[in-house]
Amino acid sequence: MDLITETESENVDDSSLWLHNSKSLADILTEINQNVQQMLRMIEDSKPESTEKFLYLYQSLGETYNDLNQELLNGLLKLPCSLVTSMGALSTFKPDKSPDLESGGTSYSSLNHQVVSTTSSEKSQSLKLNDEVEKKDSAFLLADMFCAELETARRELEARNIAIETEKRHVVDLESKLSDSVYKIEKLESELDEVKECLGVSEAEVSKLMEMLSECKNEKSKLQTDNADDLLDSLRAELRSREIQIEQMEEYLNQVLCLNETEIKSESETDKNIVEELRAKVEVLEKQVELQRNVITEREEEKREAIRQLCFSLDHYMN
Incomplete structure (x- = not known):
């Protein structure tokens, strides 16, 4: 237990x-x-x-x-x-130490x-x-x-x-x-602002160039009307004066021819020289008139070329 x-x-x-x-x-x-x-x-x-x-x-x-x-x-x-x-x-229980069955049943x-x-x-x-x-x-x-x-x-x-x-x-x-x-x-925004600023300046320059072009056109028109007309009038007046002088010289020559032959003969050489001089002067005047006409034509052509160059520059800048 x-x-x-x-x-x-x-x-x-x-x-x-x-x-x-x-x-x-x-x-x-x-x-x-x-x-x-x-x-x-x-x-x-x-x-x-x-x-x-x-x-x-x-x-x-x-x-x-x-x-x-x-x-x-x-x-x-x-x-x-x-x-x-x-x-x-x-x-602890061992068989060799067990009691005898016959002597110890209990x-x-x-x-x-x-x-x-x-x-x-x-x-x-x-x-x-x-x-x-x-x-x-x-x-x-x-x-x-x-x-x-x-x-x-x-x-x-x-x-x-x-x-x-x-x-x-x-x-x-x-x-x-x-x-x-x-x-x-x-x-990019900064660059855009710069581009806008440049565009504003470009627009101002284009406007200024357009004004210059308009002024050039007006000047051309004025030159074509006023200056050219005045120059032509002066040249025509000068030419008319020369023609009058030539007519006067021809009348004078006719009068001289009506003189007696002796006087004519004596003065023929002188008159011929005068006539030749007058004819030479007339030719010089005619050449001067032609030269002035050529100068006027060349100036007009130069102005046209300058206007064409200006228009080309404007188109190139705007593009």
């Missing part, structure tokens, strides 16, 4: 190994499950500020798992010791009762040990599952962190490209 009582007390001591910080195994496993679920939710949310909390939960779960694993190992090592003690007590019956009682106690203890081993195996499996889930969560968190870093680098690249685009846009 003392052996059975001692074994039962050892079983009670072994069952206390399931406690961890004054909590039952079920409570500890429930708490681990809640922490794992919370960590999975934090991974799904992908919030950068929850990283420290996730690492704290991960470290806490690791410590809890290590403590629980150590206690389970201690429990498994201690339970077989009680079994060894019971089996040692049972092995002692044999007592010994048989003790053996049967010890055997049933060992069977009960074996069943309890099997239950405890199954519980601890289940706890180990559950702990391994939680450990695998934690490892998966850790890997997912690392993958999320890598993805976040990649996104951050992508955002930095986009910000750099955006900054370059803004700089290019500002540069």
